[in-house]
Structure formats: structure tokens, C-alpha cells
Amino acid sequence: MQVLKFGGTSVGSAKAIEQVCHILKQYKPAGQYAIVVSALGGITDKLIRCGQLAEKGQEAYKEVLQEIEARHLDTIRELFPITAQSSQISQLKKKLNALENLCDGIFQVAELSPRTLDKIMSYGELMSCVIVAEKLKQQGFSASCKDSRELIVTDQQFGHATVNFVTTNHNIAQFFAQNTSDYVVLPGFVAATADGETTTLGRGGSDYTASIIAAAVNASALDIWTDVSGMMTADPRMVSQAIPISHISYVEAMELSHFGAKVIYPPTIQPVMSKRIPIWIKNTFAPEDHGTLIQDNEERSLPVTGISGIQHIALLTLEGSGMVGIPGFSKRLFESLLRERINVILITQSSSEHSITVGIHEADMLKAKTAVDSEFGQEILEKRIEPLQVEKDLCIVAVVGDNMKNHHGTSGKLFGTLGRNGINVRAIAQGSTEKNISAVINKSDIRKALNVMHETFFETPLKQINLFIAGVGNVGSKLLEQLQQQEHYLRNELGLQVRVIGLANSKHTLVAETGIVLDDWRTQLASGAHLSTDDFVQQIKALNLRNSVFVDNTASADIAAVYHEFLQHGISVVTCNKIACSSDYAYYKKLKDLARKYNASFLFETNVGAGLPVINTLNDLIRSGDKVHSIEAVLSGSLNFVFNHFVNGTSFRQVVKAAQDEGYTEPDPRIDLSGKDVMRKILILARESGAAIEMDEITNYSFLPGACLDAPSVADFYETLDVHAGHFQGLREAAAAEGKRLKFVARYEDGKASVGLQSVGVDHPFYKLEGKDNIVLYSTSRYKDQPLIVKGAGAGADVTASGIFADIIRSARL
Structure with missing residues (x-):
């Protein structure tokens, strides 16, 4: 004998019930079949609602009763020809009249006891049972209907009754031994006390009914038909990558069901497990799918099921x-x-x-x-x-x-x-x-x-990384281009699935939990929401996605001021924005400490030298026990470009304007020319070396006249460069007269830092530094005779974006 259970969605409509008949025709004759059915999908909730409304004295319960009646009448009319409907409707009306009388009584006394609620809830299964049995008969099956309350005996714990298995097993075995129908349809979920009072076995109890019957008759198998293709490795509503479990042991299934896996009702497994009766969980609407077979454990390689x-x-x-x-x-x-x-x-x-x-x-x-x-x-x-x-x-x-x-x-x-x-x-x-x-x-x-x-x-080797990117100008757009270009490599070589979830510029934000399509990100962002920085931060935190990384491509102090919110929420921060690391030492230290405490990455390689490995090299020296004695560097690609191109016949204004047009300077070139940007960089390197130093402790030997710095606007600034052209020309000529070149140099030594314009001779490593290149000399205990040199392009959107990209990958692999 086999026992089959069909859940609420499996009998939720006329079409679904016809599918049940189709499934049953696929079973080869193998003795008797017990068919346990749930109420039509959603009906039990409506029945509970009826009782609750009646208890509160709200006549709206009558409207819900009408909805229940209409649902069943529609199902009957779709399933049966007119000539076969009258007897069905007559049986249905009797049950509905009894249900209405019960609700009317609750309405009058304004009380809904657990016993009465059990009786109300039982009508869902009692009505669906009759409909399914009659449909089987019409399809040519030798079918009958049996009320489970006449077989399953429980205590009086209404709402979640405990089964008396001695009496119940005797009743079930005796009934099926005498029954002559090939297919017996029984209502799940319902039972009765020894005195005949209706009880229920708990929500989901139809599975339990089927298991009780299967164990009592020593069934060859228990098939549970539902609306999913078996048990999954996780709840697919929570984990989109969840996959079906083809085989699982009784104990594993029991554990998963107790811990929230709703495919099977937890008590279901115990009765059949003691008899070693296999359980198949199958999909009514995809019967060809394998489903999940629950039986004694077989050897598997994975530790977690x-x-x-x-x-x-x-x-x-x-x-x-x-x-x-x-x-x-x-x-x-x-x-x-x-x-x-x-x-x-x-x-x-x-x-x-x-x-x-x-x-x-x-x-x-x-x-x-x-x-x-x-x-x-x-x-x-x-x-x-x-x-x-x-x-x-x-x-x-x-x-x-x-x-x-x-x-x-x-x-x-x-x-x-x-x-x-x-x-x-x-x-x-x-x-x-x-x-x-x-x-x-x-x-x-x-x-x-x-x-x-x-x-x-379960998902080796791919690891999903979720990016939130603020700033999509020159650097940000290049980063998105590189991410799109390298997608295949990241997947196949590094096992990383990098998704851009959020984008923000000064006007709009765009967030898509499933990922932004990078082919059209500009159009999507242009139609995005107008959110403040705080709103964007809250949105990122609320999504709470795994392996999240916030990427800051801006120069915004407001954004730098919220890094701590990300880090203490376990969200890594990758930034080329120098403001946070060059702000008060206390905030810099706080960010580093938060990153350690909450296992998040705080990476800012591009703060110094764009894509050059300046900070990582320094970190490696310190971590391996080396001690930094001094740092000497040209850290401004824009200033190096300016002084490399400031030659005889070219005005200083022309060179600065050319650097700005090439994108090597900030929109206001004074940020670069004042030396403030270089001060920030040497400050960061000093701090990474272990010094607790503040910005105002750095000496700046500025070469710009005060009038240039104090100009009201960028346009006025350029005018002052013409006014003071002789000053700049004098600096160039003085260096040339000594056979030297002008370089803006940053220095850190003996706990002190400074920046300023210097003339360097032909024997100095800085002399041949061309274009927008940066160079850093580390003199350490290990590199005291010959400093360790890091040299290369120190400015430009492409190299900066590549440095950010590298930090993103580093954060993913830490």
C-alpha cells in the first residue's frame, strides 16, 4: 500500500485537482492507495478569520463565509458537468450551513474557544476531501471518502492534539483491511478525541496525518506532493542560489524541518522513520522533477546537507x-x-x-x-x-x-x-x-x-561581492568600465562574482538589490532617486548584503565622515578620497580599529600614488618587522607634470592650464599647487609608518605667492599667475643655472614631515622623473644603504581606477 498526500496548493483549484488525477494515473496498480488532502489553498486562514471576526462581534465574518462558499462552488462547477454538480453542491451546502451556525453561535456569545476553533478549521479538509473523491470517481478510479476523525484518536489538547497511537493504529489497520476501494481519500489535519470531539494536529498537520496512516499500514512509501520540487539547501525566498536536495536522511530532514524548512511538517517524519518507510517530496506542478527522497542515510562527500x-x-x-x-x-x-x-x-x-x-x-x-x-x-x-x-x-x-x-x-x-x-x-x-x-x-x-x-x-568556487560606489566621474566611470571588462576573468580565474548594487553621484542614487546592468548605468542613474548621503548610507545598511564593499571615488568630506558607519556594520571601505585618513588622527585610528574589530577591510592604496603599490609596500615592510627611518617622495603627479613642462618659452600659467585640461589637477588647481594635497599624502605615509602625527605638524614651504592662494575664484587665480610670472620664471632659471630641476618633494624623518619645492641635481633619483610620475624612497633598517624605490604613473583616471579595483579584489580575498 502507498500513501500520498496533496497539499493546499495541489488541490487549490479545479485545474490543480485535475493535475492530481493525472498524477494518480501514472502510478502503477500496487494495491490500495490512501490519498490525504489538505483544504483548498488559503481556506484554513479564511476559516480562522471567520471565527475571529465572529468573536469580535463583527458581521464581516458572513462576507468571509460567502467567499469560502463561492470558492468551493466555483471549483465544483469547473470540475464536474452540470449533471454531476447537484449532489456535490448539496453535500457542500450541508457543511457550509453547519459552519455558519457555528460562527453564528460564536457571534452571539462573543467567545472562541480552542475546541470551537478546531471544529471551524476542520471544515476546509472535510469539504476538499469530498470534492477530490468525487472527481476521482468521475475519472474512473475506484474511490471512496473516509473521515480521518473516525480513525485518528487524540487527547483534548485542542489546536495541537497528541495522537493516541495504540488506538489510532488499530483503527487504521482495521479499516484498510476491510476497505474494498482502491483509492481512499481522507482529510488531513483533523482528528477526534475518544468522545468524538474534533481536534487538529497543528498547522501543516496534513503531512502528519499521511505519516500516521503510512506507519499504521506499513506502507511501501509516503509521497508528499506540494508546490516545490523537494527540499532545498536553503529557503529559496531568502537564498536565490538554493538548490534541490536529491537525498536526505530522516534525521537531517527532521532537523531542517524543525529549523524552519516548511516543505515538510516536523512531526511527519517520526512515525515513518521507525518503520523505515521512505518519503518522497514531489512537485505537483512539475511531477517529472526528481524531488527529495528521505530515507536512511547514504554516504555523501559534503559535510552539510x-x-x-x-x-x-x-x-x-x-x-x-x-x-x-x-x-x-x-x-x-x-x-x-x-x-x-x-x-x-x-x-x-x-x-x-x-x-x-x-x-x-x-x-x-x-x-x-x-x-x-x-x-x-x-x-x-x-x-x-x-x-x-x-x-x-x-x-x-x-x-x-x-x-x-x-x-x-x-x-x-x-x-x-x-x-x-x-x-x-x-x-x-x-x-x-x-x-x-x-x-x-x-x-x-x-x-x-x-x-x-x-x-x-554549497557555492564553491564563486564568491559574491556587492559594491556600492559613490562618485562616477572620471575615476568612477573608468572603474565601472574595468569591472565590466574583467567580469569573465574574475569569475573564471579568481572565483569572484562582483556585482554593482548601488551608484551615487552628486544628484542621483541608484540601488538594485539584484545588481545594476553596467551596459546602461548612466541612463539608469540619471533617472535614479534624489537621496542625501545619510539616506544612501541607511539604504546600504538596510540591504545588509553579504561581502559588501563601499567604494568612495569622491573628494567629499561628508562621505569620508560616514566611513565608520559602514565599518561598524561589517561593510568594507575602499577609497581614493584622502580626507578620512588625513583628518584628525583620532578618526584615522578609529577607522583602523573598527576595521579590525568588525572584520571589515579599510583600504586606501590610491590615497598615495594612484595605482602604485606605495602603501601596500610600506605595510609589508612594517608587518615584517622593518623600521622606517625616512621617506622622501614626489607625490603629486600634477605638480611633477607642471614642473617637467615648465621650460623656457612657456609661461607658468600655460603649463598649469594644460595640466588641468588633461585632468591631472583638481578643478581648482590651487589644491595641488598649494601643496595641501601632498601634505595629506605624506601625512598618511607617516601614519602608516606608525607616527601619531597631525596635519598642522607638517611644514609647508609654499612656492605660490599669497595673492595666488587668496584669489577669489579659479579665473582670478589664473590672472594672478600672469601677474607673478616673473616669480615663477625666477625659480626655473635659478634651478637651471645650477644644472638642476624643480621637484615638489615631501619628506618624513625623525617624526617630522615637510613639503616644498626643491632643486635636485642629476645624481638624485628624482632628477629624471618625467611626466606625471610619482616616486617614493623608503630608507629603512633593511634598506639603509640603498633605499627601496617605488616609481610610476601617479595620476590619471585609469591608473587610479585600477588601484581601487585592486583594493576591491584585496578586500574580497582577505
Whole structure:
């Protein structure tokens, strides 16, 4: 004998019921079939709504009853020819009349007891059962209908009754031994007490009904037909990359169902597991799909079979020095929860016996707080223990797998993954069988947690990186171009799927959780929202995507001022904006500390030397134990370009304007020419060397006359360059007379830093520095006779974008 269960969506419409008949025709004759059906999809919720409205004295319950009636009448009229409808409608009307009388009574007394609610809810299955049985008969099946309440006997715990298996198994075995129909259709979910009062087996209880019947008759298989193709490695609504699980053990399925996998009702597995009856989970609407087979475990290579999560969890913590070494505290805690019928989902206790923590459903937390504080009232009064601590807005995520016990490092991999993504673990539980590792986290992190866990255990080798980019001018647009160009390489060579989720410029923001199509990003951004910096930051934090990186291509102080919000939320920051790292030392230090604390990357290689490995080289020296004695550098590509092209016959104004036109200077060239930009860069290098130095401690030997610096506008500034042309010409001629060249040099030595224009001779490494190149000389304990030199293009959108790109990749691989 086989038992088949069809869920609410599988019998949710006339078309779906016809599909059920089609599926049953594919089964080869193999004795009897028990067909367990749920109510038509959504009907149970409407029935509950009827009772609730009636209890509140709201006549709207009558409208809901009419909706229920119309739904069933429409289904009958679509399924059956007119000549066969009258008997169906007559049976339906009898049940609906009884239901209406029941609701009218609730309306009159304004009370809805659990017993009455069970009776109301039972009508969904009772009505669908008759419809499905009659349709099978019409299709030529030898079919009959049997009320499950005449077979399954329970206690009087209405709403979630406990089955009396001795009586129930006898009733079921006796009935099927005497039954002559090939197909028996039974309503799921419903049962009855020994006195005949209607009870229910809990929401999802139709699965349980089918399992009870299968175990009682020693069925060859239990097939559960639903609207998904089996169990998945994760909830596909949360994890889009979830994949079907073809085979799974009874214990694994039970663990996953308890931890939120809604494909199968948790109690379903126990009755058939004891009889080793296999369970197939199949898709009614894609019957050719393999589905999931639940049976005894078979050898698998992967340690984890699936991941899952439970939302709306509260943690209860009982602690106090008075608990240490005193037996009975745990017993009293659990008994106080038992008296209130509060289900404990997770338990963890410190080895010091100083505290015990349990997880419960959030809806029960106030009831639990009252019960536990009452139970331990005397100890709390005597200050031997603390009042019960309650934390809400939590959830549980879990990895499940029979094979975890044979693989070292599964726990480490799990918690390392969560930690790297800034997800704080509040409590941990692991069974001694090592089939389940559970962690309690903030419920706002559940989507991110499930995705990074799935990525870690199921999605090798691709790692998804989610970018939010502020600033899409010269550098930003080049970065997007490079990301698009390198997409194939990143996937195939580095195992990275880099998605641009957010873009922002000074006017618009664009956010797309599934990724922005880079072919048309300009058009999309132009029609984006008008959001402030704070709004954009909040949007990024609210999305809470795994492996998030914020990229700042601006020179905005406002954006630099919010880096800490990203880092303390576990979001990495990559920036070419020098403001944050050259601001107050306290803020620079705070950002570095936050990055370490929350396992986020804070990378700013392009702050100095654009795409040159200036900062990384310095970091490598320091980390390996070297000590920096001095740094000498030409750090402004724009200034180097200016002085390399400031030759006889060319005015200083012409050269500066040419540098601006080439994009080598800021829109206001004074930022470069004043030396302020170079001051920031040498400040950053000094700090990365270990110096706690501030900007105002750097000496600036400016070559610009005060009138040039104080000009009211950029246009006026250019006019002052003409006025002071002789000054600049004198600087050039003085250097040329000595056979030297002008270079704007930054220096750090003995804890002091300075910047200024210098004349360097032919024997100096800076003399032959051409174009917009930068050069840095590191004199260290290891490189004291011959300094370590880093040299190359130090300005330009392409090289700066490539440096940012490299930092993004570095952040992904740390």
C-alpha cells in the first residue's frame, strides 16, 4: 500500500485537482492507495478569520463565509458537468450551513474557544476531501471518502492534539483491511478525541496525518506532493542560489524541518522513520522533477546537507552566583516554562554553571518572564540570582548534516564566515551527535547569514561581492568600465562574482538589490532617486548584503565622515578620497580599529600614488618587522607634470592650464599647487609608518605667492599667475643655472614631515622623473644603504581606477 498526500496548493483549484488525477494515473496498480488532502489553498486562514471576526462581534465574518462558499462552488462547477454538480453542491451546502451556525453561535456569545476553533478549521479538509473523491470517481478510479476523525484518536489538547497511537493504529489497520476501494481519500489535519470531539494536529498537520496512516499500514512509501520540487539547501525566498536536495536522511530532514524548512511538517517524519518507510517530496506542478527522497542515510562527500533558520526568537538567560554547584535550577526553569506550555527551541549553558540560556518563540517571552521570575522570586529577592534577562529581535540559523561529524572544521568555517561578514553570534548550540550547529543572531542579519553560509558550504568556487560606489566621474566611470571588462576573468580565474548594487553621484542614487546592468548605468542613474548621503548610507545598511564593499571615488568630506558607519556594520571601505585618513588622527585610528574589530577591510592604496603599490609596500615592510627611518617622495603627479613642462618659452600659467585640461589637477588647481594635497599624502605615509602625527605638524614651504592662494575664484587665480610670472620664471632659471630641476618633494624623518619645492641635481633619483610620475624612497633598517624605490604613473583616471579595483579584489580575498 502507498500513501500520498496533496497539499493546499495541489488541490487549490479545479485545474490543480485535475493535475492530481493525472498524477494518480501514472502510478502503477500496487494495491490500495490512501490519498490525504489538505483544504483548498488559503481556506484554513479564511476559516480562522471567520471565527475571529465572529468573536469580535463583527458581521464581516458572513462576507468571509460567502467567499469560502463561492470558492468551493466555483471549483465544483469547473470540475464536474452540470449533471454531476447537484449532489456535490448539496453535500457542500450541508457543511457550509453547519459552519455558519457555528460562527453564528460564536457571534452571539462573543467567545472562541480552542475546541470551537478546531471544529471551524476542520471544515476546509472535510469539504476538499469530498470534492477530490468525487472527481476521482468521475475519472474512473475506484474511490471512496473516509473521515480521518473516525480513525485518528487524540487527547483534548485542542489546536495541537497528541495522537493516541495504540488506538489510532488499530483503527487504521482495521479499516484498510476491510476497505474494498482502491483509492481512499481522507482529510488531513483533523482528528477526534475518544468522545468524538474534533481536534487538529497543528498547522501543516496534513503531512502528519499521511505519516500516521503510512506507519499504521506499513506502507511501501509516503509521497508528499506540494508546490516545490523537494527540499532545498536553503529557503529559496531568502537564498536565490538554493538548490534541490536529491537525498536526505530522516534525521537531517527532521532537523531542517524543525529549523524552519516548511516543505515538510516536523512531526511527519517520526512515525515513518521507525518503520523505515521512505518519503518522497514531489512537485505537483512539475511531477517529472526528481524531488527529495528521505530515507536512511547514504554516504555523501559534503559535510552539510542544508541550512535553515527560525525567525522571531527570544533568548532567556538565568544567571547568578547562587546557581553554581546547586542542583535543581535547570529543572525548575524548564518546569516553569512547561507549566505555561512554552516550547524551548535551543539550550546552552556555561560550564561554570553561572548561567543558562534558552531560546523560545518571541510571542512567549512576556509569559516566560513572568513565570520564571515568579518561580525564582525568593532567590531574586536574596540577590542569589538575577531577574530573568530577555532579549528579542533574534533568530536562529543552523547548518545540518549527518556527515559533519566526519569533517573537521565545520564549526570554524561557519563562525568564521559569520564573523567576516560582521554578524554577531549571541548564543551557540551543537548536539552531541554533531548533526546540527545552531547560532542565535540578530534577526536583521538572517538573509545575509543564510546567503554567506550557503555560499561557504554549497557555492564553491564563486564568491559574491556587492559594491556600492559613490562618485562616477572620471575615476568612477573608468572603474565601472574595468569591472565590466574583467567580469569573465574574475569569475573564471579568481572565483569572484562582483556585482554593482548601488551608484551615487552628486544628484542621483541608484540601488538594485539584484545588481545594476553596467551596459546602461548612466541612463539608469540619471533617472535614479534624489537621496542625501545619510539616506544612501541607511539604504546600504538596510540591504545588509553579504561581502559588501563601499567604494568612495569622491573628494567629499561628508562621505569620508560616514566611513565608520559602514565599518561598524561589517561593510568594507575602499577609497581614493584622502580626507578620512588625513583628518584628525583620532578618526584615522578609529577607522583602523573598527576595521579590525568588525572584520571589515579599510583600504586606501590610491590615497598615495594612484595605482602604485606605495602603501601596500610600506605595510609589508612594517608587518615584517622593518623600521622606517625616512621617506622622501614626489607625490603629486600634477605638480611633477607642471614642473617637467615648465621650460623656457612657456609661461607658468600655460603649463598649469594644460595640466588641468588633461585632468591631472583638481578643478581648482590651487589644491595641488598649494601643496595641501601632498601634505595629506605624506601625512598618511607617516601614519602608516606608525607616527601619531597631525596635519598642522607638517611644514609647508609654499612656492605660490599669497595673492595666488587668496584669489577669489579659479579665473582670478589664473590672472594672478600672469601677474607673478616673473616669480615663477625666477625659480626655473635659478634651478637651471645650477644644472638642476624643480621637484615638489615631501619628506618624513625623525617624526617630522615637510613639503616644498626643491632643486635636485642629476645624481638624485628624482632628477629624471618625467611626466606625471610619482616616486617614493623608503630608507629603512633593511634598506639603509640603498633605499627601496617605488616609481610610476601617479595620476590619471585609469591608473587610479585600477588601484581601487585592486583594493576591491584585496578586500574580497582577505
